[in-house]
Amino acid sequence: MREFLEGSRAIAEIVKRCKPGVISAYPITPQTHIVEELAQFVADGELKSQFVNVESEHSAASVVLGGVAAGVRSYTATSSQGLFYMMEVLFNIAGLRLPLVMTCANRAVSAPINIWNDHQDSISLRDSGWIQLFAEDIQEAADFHVLGYKLSEDHSIMLPVMVCMDGFILTHGIETVDMPVQEDVDKFLPAYRPLYKLDPAKPVTMGVLADPECYMETRYAIQETMKKVLDKIPVLTGEFSRVFGRAYNGLVEQYHTKDADRVIVAMGSVCGTVKEVVDELRAKGKKVGLLKITAYRPFPAQKVFDALKDIPKVAVLDRSLSLGSYAPVASEIKAVFCGKKKGPKVISSFIAGLGGRDITKDSVRQIFSLLTSKEVSCEFIDLKPELLKEKYE
């Protein structure tokens, strides 16, 4: 049913339809609207969940860990500092092979404190063993939660899923969203069937000490499963489109890349802006395109290779940094083509939109204009030179 909804409301509505039995969260902007809505659903009896108000994000992640370990579908959401405070628990959830879905309302990281959007929080958790899906719009963000539970709980996967949606831009933005009806969600996402759980009728020990004789195999197993996820996502998006009528690739999306000579690679809501600029430049006869990365973990290297192998010039737009090195997404794209015969002549890397600075159509046009035969690395867009002159005296 098509509704005009705030992003957070859409997420709360879709989480309600996924019927988690345990919800736990700690408030942090811009995640708050999501969990406030869920708390209201529980207060109104519309959602039969245990809503656990905790004293920190560390405990929020720990509560949902305990909930799913006991055999009940669970949910949490956070952002920025909250995600970092959860960090060791998030690694632990993946290592324990517990299926979960969490929403990360992407926000910059302190200091300086800043509540606005970039991708530094999620990107910094890329090695945690969580599957990370970046949403372009509210529709995708909502749909990825349903898809996320199905993927995470698949007995051949058993890894947690982080749905990454741009803070404010998507969480507080309002769009028309085709909200899945409960019957369709139930059809696509059956009740959680644990592979293992804490049950006195069948005791198991979870979270054992693994010494050098066996630790490495547990990490290898996750790495192998991540490869399986790359095959699983298209299968599930196919199933998803049959039930809900919306088709996703789920790994990457190619927008006018087939005949392009210049392509921007990006993730998240900025892809909408890039698409508009692509349309405008195409109308003027420019052969430009966009490659949207949806799955950042696992990274769909083969899909990226196939999409970009014949593109002469590629610009990678990062909304985060790996301070002191290449930008995170740019280094992945470069790694895909390292040692390959085919591939772009130029892979230039641009940084934009940190701490909520708007990436406008002009910013995108500038990236296209700077994408020349001279390769650049970590080129900052929309910097204010006057601020760089300030000195501490």
Next chain:
Amino acid sequence: MSKNLFASGHTACAGCGQSLGARLVIDAAGPNTIVVNNTGCLEVFSTKYPETAWEVPWIHSLFENAAAVASGVESALKFMGTKDTINVIAQAGDGGTADIGLQALSGMLERNHDILYVCYDNEAYMNTGIQRSGLTPFDTNTTTSPIGSQSLGNIRPKKPLPEIAAAHGVPYVATASVAFPNDVQRKVKKALSIKGAKYLQIHVPCPLGWRHESGATIQVAKAAFETGLYPLVEFEFGKVVAVRQIQPKPVEEYLKLQGRFKHLMNNPEEIKKIQAIADANIEKYGLKA
């Protein structure tokens, strides 16, 4: 007698007070129990893959989050409607409880989850090599509160954790000692018969960390109780409802048994300070029979 729910064959040191305490607790709780364990000696010596000592469902996540993970387990059981038939126990050492785990514990107590939290108090970080914790006693020689020309050991008395727990107004808080196994098990059973959040702190000597003979564990624990340095108290809804009384012995009777206090043996001034801690306990709780 049914089988032990905490099986033999684990790798605890000889004379380990914590392993004894853990066995008493789980055997009193029975098989319909889910255990959530913080990181620490108990987790390490009982669950090294591919072995486990636990005959009940058991999970270890991290050092500081057993109270929060248990809150999730309890919430899941409530959601499924099975909470009334299954006990949830969270357990940890003193560092995992009084220091790094205090926030999660406070949250669990404040929310009044139907969980028994057990702190095995051996008064230092033994798993990492005898570093001082918030529950290390005054003047204790540990690896991070070492004695030296400028130091007589740990500079502060134990954090009053049972009182902190009781101040949350939860239905039941108690201290116990492995010197009195029946009392430990009585308190576990009592705690599990009460709905809501419960906190039980058990004094568990560590022969390695306290430097006493491995056969002296019970004797040392008993001496702590008899001197008034480890009062055995029960609180209900924040109020003291019972104490186990003593004929107080001088604190030297306890201190002299352990290498961690050896440096005090020729220092009557310092022993006076420790006696004053014991006397304050005796006064506060009316321990004297």
